[in-house]
Amino acid sequence: MTPQEIRWLAEAQAGSDMAYGRLVAAHQSVVRGFLRRILGNGWADADDVAQDVFVHAWQGLHTVRQPERFRSWLIGIAWRRAQDYIRSNQRRARRDQDWLQSLSTPEGVSAEERLSMEKAMADLPADVRACLTLSLSEGWSHAEICASLGIPLGTVKSHLSRGRERLLKALGEPS
Amino acid sequence: MTPEQKLQALFAASKPPAQDYGFEIAVLERIAKHRAIDRFTYLAMWVVVMGGVMAAVFWAIEAGRMASLVPIMSAIAACGVSALVVWTMGRARAL
CATH class of the missing domain: 1.10.10.10 (Winged helix-like DNA-binding domain superfamily/Winged helix DNA-binding domain)
Structure with missing residues (x-):
């Protein structure tokens, strides 16, 4: 976390959607890349879960005590959401290979x-x-x-x- | 290229772009919806509470029983103060 990101986090915790938007912009690539690799089933699914992750994180922003660990905390949420998704999509466990064509x-x-x-x-x-x-x-x-x-x-x-x-x-x- | 370099290159190539306005807007829209629902719920709760209080007051005025309202109003005031204290403490902890 850069000092600026720590400031955005403090502003977001105080209720600023603009500051949270900046945090989303700064971390979306890591979260989406992580979920795409974990879920595989096409990027749209991973991006849907990633949106859930950011909404869930926004709801729990007040629980962040160590701003420098925000990235780890975010990936922790993404990991738990991915596990839920995998559990609830057992029938789709055979990973769709079409998304590979887009790489x-x-x-x-x-x-x-x-x-x-x-x-x-x-x-x-x-x-x-x-x-x-x-x-x-x-x-x-x-x-x-x-x-x-x-x-x-x-x-x-x-x-x-x-x-x-x-x-x-x-x-x-x-x- | 060694297999190790290929592995690094493949992982680097599959990373999403550093900036994606479409994704960021989609997240902020969902947050705005959540915020709107939260505000609506909050307002609805107050409308119900205030409606109940006003109905009780009007009933008491109508029936000439203002004195019977004292226990109810005290309970409502105690609940209101408790809710305010809990909310303030929650905000203070969050900041």
Whole structure:
């Protein structure tokens, strides 16, 4: 959290929707990226859940005691909402692959490698996907992942190690 | 490119844009709706309470029983003061 974000948080807690809008703008990418990786079923579903997360966070703003941990707190809400969503959408557990078509393939990576990595990611349990997303996409530390997801530090480390190994294997690295 | 670099590139490519006005507006619209519902509920509650009080006063005036209103009015005043104290403490804690 930057000092400016901490100020926006204080203003939002005092009732400013404009300040909260700025916080949404600053954190939407992390929350949506996280949920897209966890839920998979097309980006529209993940974005719906992300909107719920921000509305829920707005309702609970007064409970934030440590402004510097706002990001972790937000991802914690997103994680719990994602788990609820996964539980209530068991029938859709077979992840829709159409959304993969909308992803761009970066230079130096073939379409087959991308699909292979996405399939390996989809086959991982949700908590492993959550740890990998925060670590690889956002560069979060183990401690921060542990704090926001409520998963023990040792479990975070083993999830990351096991998950990375699976994804790298899917990308052609010999095990 | 090594598999490690490919992994990093794939994760970086799937990140949503840093700025998305459509998403931000959608969130703020939902918050505005929640706020409107909260305000309506709050106002409706006061209308019901004030309506009840006024009905009781009019009934007492009509029936010439102002003295019988004292216990009811005391209870309503006590509830009002308690609600005000709880609300003020909640706001103070939030700030």
